[in-house]
Amino acid sequence: MTTIRLHNTKSRKREDFVPIDARNVRMYLCGPTVYDRAHLGNARPSLVFDVLFRLLRQIYGAKHVTYVRNFTDVDDKINARAAAAGRAIGDITAETIGWYHADLDALGALRPTHEPRATQYIAQMIAMITDLIAKNHAYEAEGHVLFAVESYAEYGALSGRSIDDMIAGARVEIAPYKRNPMDFVLWKPSGDGVPGWDSPWGYGRPGWHIECSAMAHDLLGDSFDIHGGGNDLQFPHHENEIAQSACAHPHGEFARYWIHNEMLQVEGKKMSKSLGNFFTIRDLLDQGIPGEVIRLVMLGTHYGKTMDWTEARRSEADLTLRRWYGILHGHGFGPDLIRALKADGKWQADAEFLGVLANDLNTPGAIARLHVLAKGKTPTALAGFAHGLDMLGLVRDWAAIPLLDGAEAGPDVTPAVAARVDALLAARAAARAAKDWAQADDVRDILTSAGVQVTDVGGQATWSPGPDFDASKLGGL
Ligand SMILES: Nc1ncnc2c1ncn2[C@@H]1O[C@H](COP(=O)(O)OP(=O)(O)OP(=O)(O)O)[C@@H](O)[C@H]1O
Numbered sequence: 069m070t071t072i073r074l075h076n077t078k079s080r081k082r083e084d085f086v087p088i089d090a091r092n093v094r095m096y097l098c099g100p101t102v103y104d105r106a107h108l109g110n111a112r113p114s115l116v117f118d119v120l121f122r123l124l125r126q127i128y129g130a131k132h133v134t135y136v137r138n139f140t141d142v143d144d145k146i147n148a149r150a151a152a153a154g155r156a157i158g159d160i161t162a163e164t165i166g167w168y169h170a171d172l173d174a175l176g177a178l179r180p181t182h183e184p185r186a187t188q189y190i191a192q193m194i195a196m197i198t199d200l201i202a203k204n205h206a207y208e209a210e211g212h213v214l215f216a217v218e219s220y221a222e223y224g225a226l227s228g229r230s231i232d233d234m235i236a237g238a239r240v241e242i243a244p245y246k247r248n249p250m251d252f253v254l255w256k257p258s259g260d261g262v263p264g265w266d267s268p269w270g271y272g273r274p275g276w277h278i279e280c281s282a283m284a285h286d287l288l289g290d291s292f293d294i295h296g297g298g299n300d301l302q303f304p305h306h307e308n309e310i311a312q313s314a315c316a317h318p319h320g321e322f323a324r325y326w327i328h329n330e331m332l333q334v335e336g337k338k339m340s341k342s343l344g345n346f347f348t349i350r351d352l353l354d355q356g357i358p359g360e361v362i363r364l365v366m367l368g369t370h371y372g373k374t375m376d377w378t379e380a381r382r383s384e385a386d387l388t389l390r391r392w393y394g395i396l397h398g399h400g401f402g403p404d405l406i407r408a409l410k411a412d413g414k415w416q417a418d419a420e421f422l423g424v425l426a427n428d429l430n431t432p433g434a435i436a437r438l439h440v441l442a443k444g445k446t447p448t449a450l451a452g453f454a455h456g457l458d459m460l461g462l463v464r465d466w467a468a469i470p471l472l473d474g475a476e477a478g479p480d481v482t483p484a485v486a487a488r489v490d491a492l493l494a495a496r497a498a499a500r501a502a503k504d505w506a507q508a509d510d511v512r513d514i515l516t517s518a519g520v521q522v523t524d525v526g527g528q529a530t531w532s533p534g535p536d537f538d539a540s541k542l543g544g545l
């Protein structure tokens with residue numbers, strides 16, 4: 069069985085992924101606050117988790133993976149939007165959820181197993197807050213309930229900061245009723261025209277952080293495997309989720325692996341609604357850019373690195389897809405055949421492709437591997453794509469795509485070149501086994517000078533042509 073390795077923010081290390089229960093692998097992703105169309109940055113965590121979801125399903129079986137992504141449908145930004153538009157809050161949230169589904173469907177993201185809405189879990193939030201007060205981790209003050217950060221010794225462990233550092237570095241809301249400036253709101257009072265629910269602390273509404281803790285607990289239990297989101301959520305949101313959940317359920321572990329994606333940027337700055345430097349997924353789709361092109365661009369950078377959307381990347385992804393479709397078409401694969409094969413579950417992921425992807429979701433490495441398969445004109449192996457990154461199934465009208473025959477773009481890897489690289493890697497492995505380090509270094513130098521990128525996956529070397537790939541430097545051809 070392929071072992072997945074993940075960079076765990078909690079340990080700051082890449083670790084082997086070992087599920088708590090291989091028959092029920094569980095993960096939670098913080099979903100959108102629903103008051104506006106998702107921008108392209110917002111798509112990134114959902115696409116990264118889609119790849120992880122598909123990989124887990126491939127390895128553990130589709131029935132054995134539970135993926136929860138919530139909708140935050142109670143929030144002051146939603147109230148403000150509804151008030152400004154003179155519309156009902158429920159209309160705004162329902163419309164935005166519909167948009168989110170349509171946009172992410174167009175990008176080929178599978179729907180999660182559960183998509184809880186915060187407003188449907190108010191009872192669980194009230195129960196959790198009551199429990200936190202009873203255990204002296206929270207207190208009531210002036211109609212608010214606050215979490216007492218000093219009651220949890222490990223507060224700050226995820227982001228590696230002390231409470232004093234946080235106070236110095238964060239824009240914390242100073243309020244007279246807080247015992248410590250870092251104490252955060254679990255419940256707050258609601259006035260007229262703002263959504264609210266009856267509670268032991270009066271009519272009010274939950275704070276944002278408690279929503280995720282309560283929904284994750286209800287659907288995934290005291291301990292589950294993976295929790296994620298953009299790295300802008302690491303502090304304070306995830307730090308606060310951990311504090312609430314660890315204190316309410318001290319015998320559980322909450323989440324074992326924390327995965328954070330880096331930001332999609334515009335000219336060096338995070339794409340965000342508040343900076344106004346954003347464009348939506350729908351803007352791109354409306355410009356006629358196919359969802360699978362957007363998907364390929366987004367997966368072309370490892371999730372742990374910042375990235376930009378550029379026109380050059382768009383056109384390169386477009387060319388790549390047309391070339392791959394051209395190769396499949398040339399071998400008699402059509403959209404119906406692809407769909408039928410997928411439905412039968414007959415597509416076998418190429419083991420090397422899966423190995424690269426399992427190495428901390430190395431999507432650029434997996435894409436490079438597909439370039440090799442495409443150049444080798446091995447359509448059945450190329451179809452391994454469907455399991456890991458799944459885009460081919462998105463095509464609606466194949467006949468309308470101007471197909472390329474495979475010669476126009478991409479690194480120059482012929483079967484003979486691939487065989488030569490494989491032979492060099494075998495020679496390097498043999499030299500290492502014989503402790504002939506000089507020979508092993510010589511072979512490595514040849515590979516480096518030819519621009520071959522070698523990755524070791526579970527002791528097994530895999531390779532892909534790097535950006536400066538030059539087959540003529542490989543010798544022996
Ligand atoms: N530029 C970005 N790149 C990658 N992920 C992002 C980016 N902006 C937001 N996210 C992620 O999108 C998800 C949804 O977040 P949410 O709906 O709360 O966005 P938001 O905070 O309203 O957006 P913004 O930050 O633009 O105001 C979160 O996991 C968040 O980390």
Ligand SMILES: [Zn+2]
Pocket residue numbers: 097098099280305309
């Ligand atoms: Zn959350």
